[in-house]
Structures are given as structure tokens and as C-alpha cells.
Amino acid sequence: MAIYVWGYLKEFAEEKEEILEAVTGVLESGKLVLGPNVSAFEEEFAQYCGVSFGIGVDNGTNSITLALRALGVKPGDEVITVSNTAVPTVSAIVSAGATPVFVDIDQETYLMDVALIENAITEKTTCIVPVHLYGQCVDMGKLNDIAGKHGLKVLEDCAQAHGATQNGKVAGSMSDASSFSFYPTKILGAYGDGGMILTSSQSVQEKLKRLRFYGMESTYYAVEHGFNSRLDEMHAAILRKKLVHLDTYIQKRRDIAQMYDELLADTELILPVTADDNFHAYYLYVVRHPKRDEIMEKLKKREIFLNISYPWPIHTMTGYAHLGWEEGSLPNTEAAAKEIFSLPMFPTLEKADVEEVCVALKEIMNDL
Template identity: 55%
Template sequence: MSEENINVWGYLREYEAERDDLLDAVEQVFRSGRLILGDSVQRFEHAFASYCGLAHGVGVGNGTDALVVALEALDVGPGDEVVTVSNTAAPTIVAINTVGARARFVDIDPKTMLMDTSALAGALSERTRCILPVHLYGQCVDMSPVLELARARGVAVLEDCAQAHGATLRGARAGSFGDIAAFSFYPTKVLGAYGDGGLVATSDDALAAACRRLRYYGMAERYYVLQRGHNTRLDELQAELLNRKLTRLDAYIERRQQLAARYAERLADTELRLPVVGPERTHVYYVYVVRHPKRDAIISALRERGINLNISYPWPCHTMEGFAHFGYAKGDLPVTEAVAEQIFSLPMYPSLTDAEQDRVCDELRSVLAELQ
């Protein structure tokens, strides 16, 4: 009998383990009499913001909307510039584009593959309204130089925390450093819903109030529009599912870190470049990203052996046709571009078994030996 495929992510085993609790959440919401912006959303907004060390959470429809709402709450719009990285999921840049601002890109640190904060000052201009660090793959950008520069220049800081639920820098959690933060609860995330979901978090009362208006048509009270807004609300059912899963978030993170430690041990003597954790940080390993110059051949060979990997992300945003109007060309961000040609993600999710991970490592080591 042939072995089953191992995918880079999966939720079915987790669902079976948590099924009774999750279905009880469904029953609770359906019997509550309130299906939109009810008690479950309010409880989750408060609980998740508190987990992050923040005062306010504003649930929205997805992570992209969280970024859009946060940017608009900061009054970022046409004519403004947002400084960020190209090594990110496209929604980061889609959100900047949606509000009519221009993305200005800085290159990345070749070790952590996060924003090169030493290059940040050179990217700021008179039009810079916001710095948007992306806590990619599961660990935080070094926020001290970001915040120092932002304060000196009088610009806002919006943290993209879609991949870093629970990650810490000097003991503080992702999202608690800047003016405002955006989170995604897409099913693959460290804290994932069973559908779409997002949240904006801040300790600024005025920004929180603005976000609540923006997510609900621009209304501060029912039926009366104060400003241009959106219809983007965290679903009551998804919120209750997230409430239940939030109690297990630290356990999810601990298992991801265990798997990462096993990968590091099993693959330490290979030609792969393994993840580097920056100083004074914890990594929650949303994805376990490695590098190799023969990346495509490795992925193809492992697929034939029943192991399906992923690339996060094969195209830097500044090279995409949809963002050509920002005026960047191939060659402008050499580290970002070099990394994009080599990175790929190994299977990483809490219900991955040790035996499955051992098989991934064994097959990967075999493929690497054949490619020498």
C-alpha cells in the first residue's frame, strides 16, 4: 500500500481533534439570536487584542481589509507613500494600492528575509505617510530602528502581522509596537478561522473608533453615514470559532516550534539555508522557509515522492505587472529578487506528526544527494 501524500498544510486532522468544541461553537452562535457583530465578535476582539497587549480589536472580513481599514484610519490616501517590502504576500501591496497610495520598497536582510531597517531612511520622502513593516513567515521585524525613524519623521507605523500571531520581540508580541496593526485569520494562519477573517488592533482610542466606522459603511450610529466606509465585518460564527482556538494558540505555537527544532536538527548538515531567528525574538513558524539554488528541481522531485511543498513567494511584488505603476524594475531590489529564486516552504502545521516530518526530511535528504 502506497504512503499518503504529505501536504505543506492541512486542517482535517486538527478538525477531528477539536470537532466537538468547534461544533459546539456553531451551535452557540446559531442559537444566540445574533448573527452579525454579536457577543462572539466582541469577546474575540477584546480577547485577541489583550493577547497582543493592545486595548482595542476591530474585527473585519479578512486580512486585506484589515490593512485597508488601518491605512484609511491613518488618513493614508492618494499622493501619499507607504514604505514597505516587496518580499511579502501580494495583499500587503494590494491594500496600499486600494487606498490610492504609492508603495516605496526597501530591500530585505539576507539572513532573516525581513525588512532591511538600515535601508529604511533612504526610502523615506516628503510624501511618506506610513511605514509598513511585514512580520513575515512568523517572526518580527526589528522594530526599534523603525519606530525611531518614524517618530523622528512624524510618520505612522502599521504592522502587517498576518503571519506572526504570538511572535515576540524583546518580550512584546507582534502588533504592539506601532500605531496600529493588521491581522489575518485565513485558515492557514497560526490562528486560522474556518473561512475568512481579519482584525485591526491598536491602543489608540481615536484610531479604534475610526476603524469601527470604516468597517461599517462609515457609520458611527445606525443608518447615518459620517464618512466613506466599507462593509467588512468579522463573521459572528468565525469569531466564535476563533474564540475557541485562541485558548489553544500557545499550544499551536509550541508545536510549530518543536517541528522547527526537529527540522533544524535533521537538516543541519545539508546544503539548505535554514531559517534564522533574529536577536531577542521568538519565531512562531507560520511557514518553515528554506533556501536552495536548485529549488525547482527539489520541489518537482519531492512531488513525485508524494510530498507537496510551496513557495512563499515566487514573485517579488515589485516585479508584478499589476504593480508596474509604482515604477520599479527587475534589479532594483537585488536581495529580494535573489531570495525569491531559492525559497520554498516545508510542511508546517501542528497536526503534522513526527513520523511524517521524518519522511519529509529523509526524502529531502535523498533528493539533495541525487542533485549533487
């Protein structure tokens, strides 16, 4: 039977009764948009992350765009981030009218190299967007020190880090605001799109609630220009059920990661490195090998289907050529993109499947 990098069917079978209960409850409530489930999930997820407010939105991309606007980022501003991330990080910055400015990544963790931030700051810089990648956090202590020194806002991109921590602080609680995606593959995923912004600022929360709903407050009157970017009741109700299981999901992911660590320790693969003070939630288990493409093709013949996050750094994509970044400008990012790949990782992945993947990897690498 084929093994895929991600799957949800077994998890759904296990949780089917409570998921359908949530769906039925919404359909029978008479309230489908911005109802009690959205409000409750906003409060519950904010509490889980140790933040005062949650603002549910339609997807993770818009959570970044709206959060940047709410933090005061305006057209012409520069926002520092990384190129080793999902396109939505950069797409959202551009959609907010700002210009992304990239810094390179750490060679071991593939996270933003915080030591490079200050050299990227200009008079136009207003915000830093650290991406908590693959399930662990950027060094937020050092990053916040730099941001404070230069009067910059910080927006955490937590799309891949639900439940990850650093020095006991939960991802999303270490900045002016934070962005989450609930895309189905995420550590906490819905059965469609969804997103949330967290903040402990009352004024930022109030602005975000206007921005997600046409700029309106309590009546059908636009106080400012806004958007249609609401988390719907159905997904909020489902996410409330799944939030109860989040710590269990993470522990299962960590158990799978430990199996990979042990079974692949004596191979040529470069295995994931957890940064100091981080609790890794393992959204992805990312390994590295110079003959990645050959390995992945041979695994396909054994019906083992992996993924690459990410094969093309964003600064090398034609869609962002106008930003003016040349190939070679971010050497660590570009080198990693040629060699990294992700092994199967999801809570209901069977031990036998992990073992089969590892046996196949060893046999293939022995023949390279």
C-alpha cells in the first residue's frame, strides 16, 4: 500500500463522531457566519497560546496581510522575512503594499538567521516577520531585542508551529501579533481553509475585527476600508473539537520524529536539528541529502511519496523577480532548496510505515 507524506482519513475515522456532532450543531443553530463557535474558538486558541485576543479569518495568507495592516505597515514600507518559506508569507506582505526584504537562513535549522537582520534594516523598515518553520521557533529573544532597538513591529508567522514553544512560551505569544493557518495539513488543521491572528493589544484586535468585516463595527457602516475575511462557523466548530487533541497530535508527531532519529542515525542523511530552548512540534520532518532528487524518484517506484518544502526559494521565482534579488544572494537558502525533503509526518502514521520508509531509504542510499 502506498505511503504518503500526509493523510487525514484515519484521523477523521477516529474523530468522526465528534466532527459530525460539531457540523450538525452549526447547521441546526441557525448561525453560519461569525457566530458563537468563532467567538469561542478565538478565546480558546488565544488562551492556549497565552495571548489576550484571537481574531478568526478565512485563511493564513490573509491573516498575515490583515495583521500587517493592523500593525501600521503601509505601502512603501519594507518588511524583513525569509525566502525559505511558503509563498503565502511573501504574497501576504506584497498584498499589504509592502516590500519583502530577505535575510538568509541558519544552515542547521533552516530558520531565519537572526544575526543578519540588522544589516537588512533601512529607514523604510517597519516590521519583521519571522517564520517558525517546520515546527520550531526562530530565536525570538534576540529578534525582539533587535526590533525593540530599532522601533520595529514583529509579526510571527506560525502557520507551521501550532503548539511549539521556546523557553516555555508558546509560538504566537512572543510578538506584537502572530498569524496562524488552519489549512488541512497543519498541526491544527480544519477540513478547508481557515486562519487566525493573535495579539494582546486591544487596539490591534479592534482594528482587525473591522478589517475582516468590510471595515464595519456594530452596524452596516464602514468606519474604514476593509475586506471580507471571516472564519466561518463550521470550521470554527470543528477546530474547537480538534484543539482539545492538539497536545496529543504533537506528542504523536514527536514520537514519530524520535523513531526517524533512531532508525536513520547511521545514514548519510542530515537529520533535523532542534535549536536551543525550542520544543519542536514537528509539522514536518525535513532531512537533507545531495542526491535528493534521485532518492525521491526511487522511493516513488516503491510507492513512497515525499514532498519538498521548498524546492524554489521565493526570491528566485518569476512572480517576485521585480523585487530584484539575484540567484546567489541567499546562499544558505539556495543550497538547502536543492537538497532538503520531507518524510511522512502526521499523527496517525503507522509505526510499520515509518519503518518501511527508513528501510527503503537505507537500501536506496546504499546503492547510490
